[in-house]
Amino acid sequence: MIGRFACPGSYRELISSRETLLCLLGGILAAVSWATTLAGAPAWLAAALALAGAAINGLPIVKGAVEGLLEKQVNVDELVSIALVASVAQGEYLSAAIVACIMKAGSLIEGFLSDAARRSIRALAEVTPDTATIVEPGGRERTVPAAEVRVGQHLRVRPGERIPVDAVIVSGVTAVDESSITGEPLPRSCVAGDTVLAGTMNYNGVIVVEAQRVGEDTTIGKVVRLVEDAEAHKPKAARLVDRYARWFTPLVLVCAAVAWAVSGETSRAVAVLIAGCPCALLMAAPTAAVAAVGRAARAGIIVRGGQALEGVASASLVLFDKTGTLTFGRPELDEVLPVPPGGKTADGAPPISADRLLALAAGAEAGGTHPIARAIVAGAEARSIAPAPAEGAFTEVGVGVRATVDGHAVEVCGVTAEVEAELAERAPGLAAPLAALRGRGATALLVRVDAAPAGLLAVTDTLRPGARSAVSGLRTAGLAHAGMLSGDHETAAARIAAEAGIDYWRAGLKPADKLAAIRTQQQSGATVIFVGDGINDAPALAGADVGVAMGGAGTDVALETADVALTHDDIGRLPFLVRLARRSISLIKINIGLGMLFNALSILGSGYGLLSPVAASVFHNVGSVIVVISSASLAFFDDGEPGQAACPAPEKA
Helix, strand or coil, X not given: CCCCCCCHHHCCCCCCHHHHHHHHHHHHHHHXXXXXXXXXXXXXXXXXXXXXXXXXXHHHHHHHHHHHHHCCCCCCHHHHHHHHHHHHHXXXXXXXXXXXXXXXXHHHHHHHHHHHHHHHHHHHHHCCCCEEEEEXXXXXXXXXXXXXXXXXXXXXXXXXXXXXXXXXXXXXXXXXXXXHHHCCCCCEEECCCCEECCCCEECCCCEEEEEEECHHHCHHHHHHHHHHHHHHCCCHHHHHHHHHHHXXXXXXXXXXXXXXXXXXXXXXXXXXXHHCCCHHHHHXXXXXXXXXXXXXXXXXXXXXXXXXXXXXXXXXXXXXXXXXXHEEEXXXXXXXXXXXXXXXXXXXXXXXXXXXXXXXXXXXXXXXXXXXXXXXXHHHHHCXXXXXXXXXXXXXXXXXXXXXXXXXXXXXXXXXXXXXXXXXXXXXXXXXXXXXXXXXXXXXXXXXXXXXXXXXXXXXXXXXXXXXXXXXXXXXXXXXXXXXXXXXXXHHHHHXXXXXXXXXXXXCCCHHHHHHHHHHHHHCCCCEEEEECCHHHHHHHHHCCEEEEECCCCCHHHHHHCCEEECCCCHHHHHHHHHHHHHHHHHHHHHHXXXXXXXXXXXXXXXXXXXXXXXXXXXXXXXXHHHHXXXXXXXXXXXXXXCCCXXXXXXXX
């Protein structure tokens, strides 16, 4: 009971009313037995009461020991069981009752504290609503159990309701309270196209959302599964403790035998057996790991378990994917460059303004579905420029779009070698701007009006606001280097690396190349964290010592492969994760030291006769509680000053 279940994943609601009442009943019987002895009552009555108390709290411990022996697992339950049996055989029924009660109470307290460390994670699974309002094609609404919602269905969420699935807002504007997921206290403003997560609260607007992930595939569902993994996977420190327990039990038995042989007092041997139970030692790693996983979850970071924490703590190098990780992964309109003053457009007309150029281009692209088309239209809207009316739009794959816009023939196309030659002849004023755009990795688009070059549009993939501070914070947290592995072309990769403050980068890499680059770093002795978001990142995420996936924009393959997921793609949380992981591993080592110290002192004290069996059990459980409280302190680990993250970007087209 004490040792075999002394890990957070094995407690089965130890603070249930039945367990608590039984523990109290056993303790009351022991107290009444002691009181009757003082009152001069018959000895048989005091013995019967004490024996009943010992049975209530001691039999579950003995049962656990027998089950362990049948499974050929030597555990600390055997120490307590032998101590209880020896006490009863010696006729010390009151000692047996008190020891059993204290041991049971200690395990209940440990279970309560361990459960408190996990409560913030379990609460995530409890905030998902039981029902959802489906909006059918005709506009009719029907309420169904949340478990029946399917991907692609539209749901209406009203103010004050929780969002039942991971979804993308189709219509409506609102603020979403995401504190249950991210810990951020302020509601986030969200509009059509933004991603919202199951269990978050719709604050003040009516929205219609399209289900993206349902049931166990939602972020909360994955949290629950990952927490189960966290409780099952122990860091190396915990496995060391398990090996320690295998030889520690025989060693304590030898110490008890020596104490008995030297002193001739059975009570000393019993006290040594009780003092030798390494509950504090066994609780050291699991409680710290689960408390750290819980704290990370409240900060918007899902960690798969203690081994992932250990990897993060020992990392010396972090490598980022570029598109969708350091950047938003979607093109945005950066610049509008008309033919410079003094140049000419079609029919010798003077150059058009930047606003007019953009209005014509946005009109031609208004019906397009390509990410670049959407970037141009969105760029016009952001500049309060209405797309000019267009008709007859035609898209030629790999070339561009043509349309009649406001009476003009407008074409938007990529800049090829032939287009460059055309610009050199017909619009030499655009040559220098084109070279500058390419020099910084932007994608250049030519806009023709009535068959004449009229100007350029620059489209870029924008660096995430927190990327540079994340890289800087990782260095401050102790990682020596930050690098980037990108499949993009050289100039784009160079621009993003410079903007993010990254000192090592490679471009034009395929998935196998990224994995090979990670292997090379590992062979040189580096412990590597890789941060990515796409299917092409899955091999690198699996091959790195720790894989970190973008939880919002990341693909399912990336999320399933990774050891860590950022629920809102906030890479600015990575420095906090490194500091938390290093603190948790340090705390595990401190806990192990405390556990060994308490065991050594209590065994010595018991062997020399300074501690009675009752005193040994009290001293033993004090050590266990101190260790668990130490681990629980991770739940309050300071996350510094995280940046204000916007709603997650919609997934890449």
